[in-house]
Amino acid sequence: MFEMEDIHLGSDICGRWHNRCYEVLKLLGRGGTGSVFLARRVDDGKKVALKISCEGEDLIYEYHSLTDMACLSMVPEVIELDEWHGYTFLVLEYIEGYDLSHYIRAGKCSYAVAVHLGCILAFLMSKVWQKGYCLTDIKPENVMVDTANRRIISIDWSSLTEAGATVKEFTPTYDIASWGVGQRMADQRYMVFAISMVMMVLIMGKSYSPVNVSIDEVLADIRRAKCPIGVKNILIAGLKGGYDTLQQFYNAMNALDMYDQPSGNDRIDEIINIALAAAALFAFLSIANWLTLI
Template sequence: MITQTSKKPDIQLRKGQIVKGKWHRHHYHVVKKLGSGAIGAVYLCVHEKKQVALKISKQSASVSSEVNVLKSFQAVQGYHLGPSLIDVDDYQAQNGFTYSFYVMEYISGESLHDFIRRNGHEWLVSLLIKFANDLHVLHQQGYVFGDLKIENLIVSRKPVQLRWVDVGGTTLQGRAIKEYTEFYDRAYWQCGSRKADPGYDLFALAMVILRVYYPNGFTKGSNPKKTLEQKINQAVAIDPLRKLLLMLINNSITEAEQIKDFLLNYFIHQKSKRDKRRRHQKAKSPHEALYPFLEIGSILTIGGACYLYVTFFM
């Protein structure tokens, strides 16, 4: 219900409409609206028979900022840090105003909520390991994702992977976080500042996981940190995940790499425990194998004893 009062009206694209770039003259056929955020809306479009995502906004400055971030991501070879950038241009609308837009790769997939509902919470751990990896690469590039929230993430197929779709909040480390959402914001929970450092993303990541367990969120109460700890302990049944979340909100993990290390360690540890148990069982099994023979033996002995008793004393 926020009424923004600026002279330039918001832009709505219609299904079937063609968006033509002012500078590069590419055509984009609008298929449907994918979503809208703080700055602008994203539409699914078709360009040269390929599906692409087009983000358009009345705030030309914000579009330029986001494009700068996407461009710097393209420099990282071999990693999918966000969708790849295809085009940047202006659209001259019927109402006489010019709107900036950019076109990026369309990542298809389902929401984290839907994915977990269908496949179970156990998947969170493996999704997290891969995602922490990507986050680590981003941090090494000198950036912080910023507005990390469940709505900005998508689970793509082949391979199953958690990917981010909106890079609008990405901020250079050491600066003030550009965009945030209260529920995922470290400062809102009084667990730290709003300065861009890797820890900011890690806190938000913990809140993303928590949001999977509490789809409607919850309020912070009088002691925000205690509320978080309670909510984690109540809902998260997977042991390593619960421990990880508690560490993340307490800032005892400061690098994305540590998430991967922690979870992998836990599983290797877990596996060796299970192996030990199995070996233990194997060591017991020779005795168990003898049980049938002992049984037959004892039956024969008793039977023989009875026979002898009957033959000699009757």
Template sequence: MMNHTLKNPCKVSPGTIIKGKWHGNQYTIIKELGFGANGVVYLAKGRNGQVALKMSTNGMSITSEVNVLKSFAKVQGTSTLGPSLLDVDDWEVNRSKISFYVMDYLQGIDFLSFIEQKGKSWMPILILQLLNDLANLHDNGWVFGDLKPENLIVTGPPPKIRCIDVGGTTVRGRAIKEFTEFYDRGYWGLGSRKAEPSYDLFAVAMIMINTAYPKRFKKTIGGLKQLTEAICQKPELTKFNKVMIKALQGHYSTAIQMRTELLAKLTQPKQDDRKQPSAVPITKKSNKSVKSSPPLSRQHYRKTKKRKGWMDFFVILALLGALYGFYIFTKLL
């Protein structure tokens, strides 16, 4: 019922002026940016320049998205998670009421087109950025939920990945609000639909698969087997297959774990790929945690950190010594 009537009132033509009932702000529609199950997003001109305006006849979904964006705004340093919220209001037209909210307009290209244009080498880099943002999101008690390339754009330069649709963002521990089958671990029979960090990390691995299969694929036998085969058939993915398979199995409990291991794969010298066995004890070259499990590589990380810590210590000591010497020197004069 709702869905039949949903699309029409929200379809407005360029030039339409949207006036808020409560706050009185006016927005002129420039063009449509996209639409989803819960409404349409437009590029619009507000008093202070271009904005993105999302409207829906389903006031509930608008309100709950606004709640998510508001809670992002409260947390320090989460500005990269989603666009920032500028206004929330209702637009009364033809005796019906359409709820809308206004956010920053993030100008960029969608994730898959960006990789197609700039080359596959960008894929892991953007994924690293995404994992960082997800770690931040998870730390603040949220799970993104409906993570898919359509909800990611790359802004810049410098290229930076941004999440644009918070419609599926769910409080940790609850049931995922919105999902898309291909990126949903429940669909593949690989886990529950509980909002936990590993749910998003599964989707990240599926996004990586998606870059090699732009048209996606259907579930045949399902499960880990089908996905593993899909990874093994594409040389650009095999390099990361260990990390991806661990993510698909839900073995990472934090985004940072996955990020650390992905980064290790990337920085690993190419010729060392196979030759250096795991039996070799940890040497100075910090890059080869090829076979190591997550705790090992973290230890590794701590080691390099410790070494750096000593360096800092000596530099500061020398500096203080010099200053003290100078102080004594001036006193003596």
């Protein structure tokens, strides 16, 4: 049998259905059942992200999720879905930039950036919810800062689940049930918890694992953090399952009076600028939405 490990840099991956070939340039990431590569379309040299997996159904779901959600901004563009040697592969727009975990490794984010990003994610997820879905695997690794086009993108849509269904794909740190705070059900509270934890991780500059830390210890950490009481209260409520809807969570964050100060750290300053630009766009979109323009 052909093995995933046999895909080398320079290998050509050619689709069985659409006959387009892609040359593998670089490994971008490896997961449980598949890998993501940076690849070059042989026809025209366009750079793309190529997700390949031995579990075809996951990519079939993701392909349709991405197509359904394409009307929201912040979703990578889908190019095609095809098969090669029994593997299924999904070709996506290549996004130049870093995911949020890159910024976390660089140090703590200011709480203002965390709140801006939280607002953006809450707004996007409320749109997802309005379409009858829930994105269950929200985590820093899945949120990209597109440095070329100055936007925030949620890159992994394989965890899109129908509202009210069982959550099958999650990461323990961002999973409300692993912390014993709520149920593993695809609802708004589930997403509010995950976004709150992403903000928490950004502010503290470190991740928490439910294997060796309790939720009370996480809450104690945020209480001790140097951060305005308004932000603390929102995070504590989010992590305790205190918001019923994303809208409530979004409104609470939006009501905060946030200002930014340069952190003196280049990587962090970059994210501040992009988050601010994106936040401004979203403020506009939410007003437009409110006026039912879109």
